[in-house]
Amino acid sequence: MKDLIKGNMLIAQSGGPSAVINRSLVGAIMEARRQKAIKGIYGALHGIKGVLEEKIIDLRKESQATLKAVAATPSSALGSVRKKPSHEDCIEIFKVLQKRDVRYFFYIGGNDSAETAYIISQEAQKAGYEMRCFHIPKTIDNDLRENDHTPGFGSAAKFVATAIAGIDLDNRALPGVHVSVIMGRHAGFLTAASALARHSQDDGPHLIYLPERPFNIDAFLNDVKNVYENLKRCVVVVSEGIADMDGTLIVSKFIKETDSHGNVQLSGTGALGDLLANEIKAKTGISRVRADTFGYLQRSFPGIVSAVDAKEAMDVGIIAVKTAVKSDSDGSIAIKRKPGKTYKVYYECVGLQQVAGATRHMPDNFIAKENNNVTMAFIDYAKPIVGELPKLGRFKAVRI
Amino acid sequence: MKDLIKGNMLIAQSGGPSAVINRSLVGAIMEARRQKAIKGIYGALHGIKGVLEEKIIDLRKESQATLKAVAATPSSALGSVRKKPSHEDCIEIFKVLQKRDVRYFFYIGGNDSAETAYIISQEAQKAGYEMRCFHIPKTIDNDLRENDHTPGFGSAAKFVATAIAGIDLDNRALPGVHVSVIMGRHAGFLTAASALARHSQDDGPHLIYLPERPFNIDAFLNDVKNVYENLKRCVVVVSEGIADMDGTLIVSKFIKETDSHGNVQLSGTGALGDLLANEIKAKTGISRVRADTFGYLQRSFPGIVSAVDAKEAMDVGIIAVKTAVKSDSDGSIAIKRKPGKTYKVYYECVGLQQVAGATRHMPDNFIAKENNNVTMAFIDYAKPIVGELPKLGRFKAVRI
Numbered sequence: 001m002k003d004l005i006k007g008n009m010l011i012a013q014s015g016g017p018s019a020v021i022n023r024s025l026v027g028a029i030m031e032a033r034r035q036k037a038i039k040g041i042y043g044a045l046h047g048i049k050g051v052l053e054e055k056i057i058d059l060r061k062e063s064q065a066t067l068k069a070v071a072a073t074p075s076s077a078l079g080s081v082r083k084k085p086s087h088e089d090c091i092e093i094f095k096v097l098q099k100r101d102v103r104y105f106f107y108i109g110g111n112d113s114a115e116t117a118y119i120i121s122q123e124a125q126k127a128g129y130e131m132r133c134f135h136i137p138k139t140i141d142n143d144l145r146e147n148d149h150t151p152g153f154g155s156a157a158k159f160v161a162t163a164i165a166g167i168d169l170d171n172r173a174l175p176g177v178h179v180s181v182i183m184g185r186h187a188g189f190l191t192a193a194s195a196l197a198r199h200s201q202d203d204g205p206h207l208i209y210l211p212e213r214p215f216n217i218d219a220f221l222n223d224v225k226n227v228y229e230n231l232k233r234c235v236v237v238v239s240e241g242i243a244d245m246d247g248t249l250i251v252s253k254f255i256k257e258t259d260s261h262g263n264v265q266l267s268g269t270g271a272l273g274d275l276l277a278n279e280i281k282a283k284t285g286i287s288r289v290r291a292d293t294f295g296y297l298q299r300s301f302p303g304i305v306s307a308v309d310a311k312e313a314m315d316v317g318i319i320a321v322k323t324a325v326k327s328d329s330d331g332s333i334a335i336k337r338k339p340g341k342t343y344k345v346y347y348e349c350v351g352l353q354q355v356a357g358a359t360r361h362m363p364d365n366f367i368a369k370e371n372n373n374v375t376m377a378f379i380d381y382a383k384p385i386v387g388e389l390p391k392l393g394r395f396k397a398v399r400i
Numbered sequence: 401m402k403d404l405i406k407g408n409m410l411i412a413q414s415g416g417p418s419a420v421i422n423r424s425l426v427g428a429i430m431e432a433r434r435q436k437a438i439k440g441i442y443g444a445l446h447g448i449k450g451v452l453e454e455k456i457i458d459l460r461k462e463s464q465a466t467l468k469a470v471a472a473t474p475s476s477a478l479g480s481v482r483k484k485p486s487h488e489d490c491i492e493i494f495k496v497l498q499k500r501d502v503r504y505f506f507y508i509g510g511n512d513s514a515e516t517a518y519i520i521s522q523e524a525q526k527a528g529y530e531m532r533c534f535h536i537p538k539t540i541d542n543d544l545r546e547n548d549h550t551p552g553f554g555s556a557a558k559f560v561a562t563a564i565a566g567i568d569l570d571n572r573a574l575p576g577v578h579v580s581v582i583m584g585r586h587a588g589f590l591t592a593a594s595a596l597a598r599h600s601q602d603d604g605p606h607l608i609y610l611p612e613r614p615f616n617i618d619a620f621l622n623d624v625k626n627v628y629e630n631l632k633r634c635v636v637v638v639s640e641g642i643a644d645m646d647g648t649l650i651v652s653k654f655i656k657e658t659d660s661h662g663n664v665q666l667s668g669t670g671a672l673g674d675l676l677a678n679e680i681k682a683k684t685g686i687s688r689v690r691a692d693t694f695g696y697l698q699r700s701f702p703g704i705v706s707a708v709d710a711k712e713a714m715d716v717g718i719i720a721v722k723t724a725v726k727s728d729s730d731g732s733i734a735i736k737r738k739p740g741k742t743y744k745v746y747y748e749c750v751g752l753q754q755v756a757g758a759t760r761h762m763p764d765n766f767i768a769k770e771n772n773n774v775t776m777a778f779i780d781y782a783k784p785i786v787g788e789l790p791k792l793g794r795f796k797a798v799r800i
Contacts, residue, residue: 045797172479293692390472
């Protein structure tokens with residue numbers, strides 16, 4: 001049995017917030033309190049920015065009641081950041097970590113955050129500094145490699161599916177075409193989850209467009225026209241990341257901002273929805289066309305949480321700390337699904353570089369061959385992660 | 401005691417859907433089933449359009465279980481319409497009502513719907529057709545005269561306040577300026593309800609702009625800059641209906657569509673949010689600026705319901721039917737609040753013309769004199785209508 005590394009722990013959160021990222025944080029804090037090897041439990045404010053600026057708080061000073069309340073609160077309680085550390089940043093980070101005798105470093109986030117953890121892990125090795133460096137998965141985009149799905153996705157998917165069920169009801173009451181724009185740059189999982197809103201044959205969403213397939217405006221208009229002719233209404237869901245055959249984002253002409261990871265900023269703007277709505281009005285002759293961009297609501301709305309997602313988010317935090325203390329190498333905790341009819345997961349520690357930087361896409365068997373819908377395989381995949389949606393009633397509607 | 405009018409009842413829904421409009425419908429149906437004067441209980445599909453086209457369903461054929469499920473479902477279960485009947489329409493409507501021996505007509509909706517009910521009531525009198533014609537209040541905008549507040553407002557306000565609490569947390573995690581655009585053409589109640597999201601001194605929304613006050617872009621930019629300089633973040637909430645000194649809508653340059661009541665269509669577009677976000681970026685030098693337009697989510701999201709709103713929505717449906725059977729004149733059921741510290745309401749039957757057509761605005765004592773906030777009087781007014789919001793946790797955050 002290896003000697004335990006004894007010292008302080010530092011944890012931080014990075015990237016876009018989610019409804020359950022604080023459960024992973026609180027899971028890690030609670031487990032750290034049970035581990036004798038871990039002395040101080042520190043939280044850096046706003047990710048590695050907080051390390052660099054030494055804005056660090058003492059998480060042993062927080063009461064059980066506070067931890068419980070924070071766990072149930074969306075968004076990143078330590079603050080977040082979108083920053084990829086430079087080599088100079090890393091040197092500064094180590095100065096702080098060494099000064100504070102940090103021997104356990106945990107970074108909660110998506111693939112950009114795994115990349116940051118990987119860079120820090122490599123720099124620690126180069127410097128001969130003994131420290132366990134772990135990534136804890138989080139992303140509503142569900143786009144981490146090695147993972148069956150990621151904490152944050154189930155709750156965001158629940159929000160999206162619930163919202164689309166409501167929009168479909170609204171669009172039945174006042175019929176027209178409604179376009180919803182959903183988060184997800186390169187991976188369509190969250191957009192696809194809107195399909196869980198369907199209960200009857202003619203329920204929306206009637207059309208779903210994913211970033212994994214080239215978006216053709218003429219085919220899109222034709223699809224909308226066909227559904228509208230048939231039902232006299234049409235609910236469309238598109239990913240913010242839809243792009244044309246050449247890979248050019250449909251919305252890219254409208255915005256210019258990029259973050260330090262080189263990602264184009266797509267949220268917080270109604271441009272794509274308005275563009276598509278205007279095209280439909282102009283080219284199909286349908287007069288009542290509306291577009292809504294879900295924006296930050298889908299990742300930060302308090303109270304809409306999938307029970308499965310909540311539990312798994314807590315688990316990955318707990319397991320990351322347990323594993324870090326026992327292990328002599330660094331890694332990321334991945335959620336794997338057991339084969340079989342009953343939903344069951346297990347957790348595996350994978351290499352940071354296996355998760356870092358790259359994006360997992362929707363597999364082909366999740367996307368209908370017409371490129372405007374998902375398959376039953378996707379529904380079967382997503383349903384247990386999202387859990388129960390509100391029950392909705394409808395009249396039999398017997399004509400007099 | 402007057403002779404009861406015996407005959408059939410027809411009920412319909414009109415205008416924008418809400419989370420609780422079906423509770424008013426189901427309340428009316430259940431009460432009608434208890435009234436011996438009422439024979440057939442009919443529902444017209446899509447408001448008066450369904451009457452004109454004789455698309456009418458038999459609501460006695462619906463089971464108790466269906467009624468219960470429909471009551472808990474947002475949007476208008478009978479379908480809705482935005483249509484003001486012409487004189488010719490009214491003649492056609494009477495042909496149908498007479499043919500079907502309809503003696504009780506109920507129209508659930510906002511002030512446009514009250515106006516429609518008033519026109520039909522007057523035409524019935526002119527034609528000497530004995531029929532009770534009642535308006536049942538509904539509007540998330542909370543802008544009906546004679547009412548302390550309206551069914552639908554409390555639940556939409558709960559959605560808005562919950563969403564803004566989440567957005568404020570998101571904007572703490574990744575600080576910047578966030579602008580949310582909320583429904584409400586001429587009345588700012590729903591936008592104002594975002595203030596219920598505040599718990600601590602520095603919680604957002606930090607700035608609230610209402611249609612009741614002229615919107616000045618320079619004053620707005622100055623307000624944003626001041627908050628941002630102070631807190632390094634700023635959450636702004638604006639009504640979709642904000643207009644300049646001359647009454648010109650800030651968003652009006654971007655959209656042209658109007659409905660048959662002459663209202664400009666403001667929803668389903670991100671134009672106003674994007675316009676304000678771009679102005680902030682261009683004029684203040686703040687780089688991280690996002691805008692979200694809540695759109696249809698705020699009126700149709702399943703499961704976010706204020707308990708008080710749910711009960712009152714059911715009550716106005718029940719009381720409308722009770723009153724119609726007893727009364728020898730037409731009217732609208734208004735919610736009045738009893739004076740005193742404890743929240744208590746009563747219902748009053750008021751004349752249709754007292755509610756029809758015109759809009760109730762936020763009273764002056766609800767708006768802060770700086771024109772960028774609400775007062776404690778508004779918070780005291782709105783809190784009991786909206787009810788409990790999700791409890792949120794925050795770290796003490798003791799620096800090491």
